[in-house]
Amino acid sequence: MKHPMIAALATASLLAPPLHAAEATTEVKDRDGNDLGAVHVRDMPSGIALATVTLTGLPEGIHAIHLHETGDCQSEDFSSAGEHIAGDRAHGVLTEDGPHPGDMPNLTVKENGIGEIEVFLPFLEVERDILDEDGAAFVMHEGVDDYESQPSGNAGDRIACGAFSVRE
Template sequence: MRLFTCTALAGLLAVSATSAAEVTADVSDRDGNRLGAVRVVDTPSGLALATVTLTNLPEGVHAIHLHETGDCSAEDFSSAGGHIAGDRQHGALVEGGPHPGDMPNLTVKENGNGEVEVFLPYLDVERDMLDEDGAAFVMHAGVDDYQSQPAGDAGDRIACGEFTERE
């Protein structure tokens, strides 16, 4: 009986570990230089977890967001559309915020590296990122003020990556 219980439990854990929706994006700058990757996964708790690992970036603080369209083809990355917003407002400092695709600003060190892990309580990878037009990661030149509509007054888009489903 104990062997059966352990085997059944191991099987359930394996199923739950493999059933979470997960997407990844290779991020590039406007010149096509690869900067790193972003991974977003639905966790068993119901929160999405985003992991950002980027290099060769301009030093400073930069806004980062998840955008509604998986298309980085425009020179200024405008083809990625707006933030994944749902029915929420932009920014953690406003009533009704934040958007599901809003993320905290990324601090890039002198060496050009920027890394962050963040839980996104209003994002569902399956629903918000695996729809017919996909989703993208976008990094801005400036800082997100966490309140200006619709995108935090964050400036030009300087990097972008199209998400693909991870198998």
């Protein structure tokens, strides 16, 4: 090989992580407008998105959490956030064609009202799914996601919501 340094640099540039991975963050509020914490989602160098959820002041128990298709939490029941970010997939990990890109595992909230989780979202792309023209929202539900019922896991009412914006 005549130019091993050029070949090495070309190979390294193919393996390097992107200079700017897409990311988004939201502040989450309950139906009374109380601040509950934040959710941050970013594309990792592997191409898989990582969501970090850090919330406080929540009702104890197990709650469904999802990413919804519209960045709007203005309606009282948070229905303005639309349905799950679904792509062409079915809801839930217990379905053959699942999960949705916006499906997340249930969040366990302890007696102290704190709920924290980090989760990889292999079918989600931040730029395509969250930072699109109508944005996206994080939504927490009153009940547990059964990971199977269509279209949203039989998770109950929406009790918290946060509309995403670009994280700087």
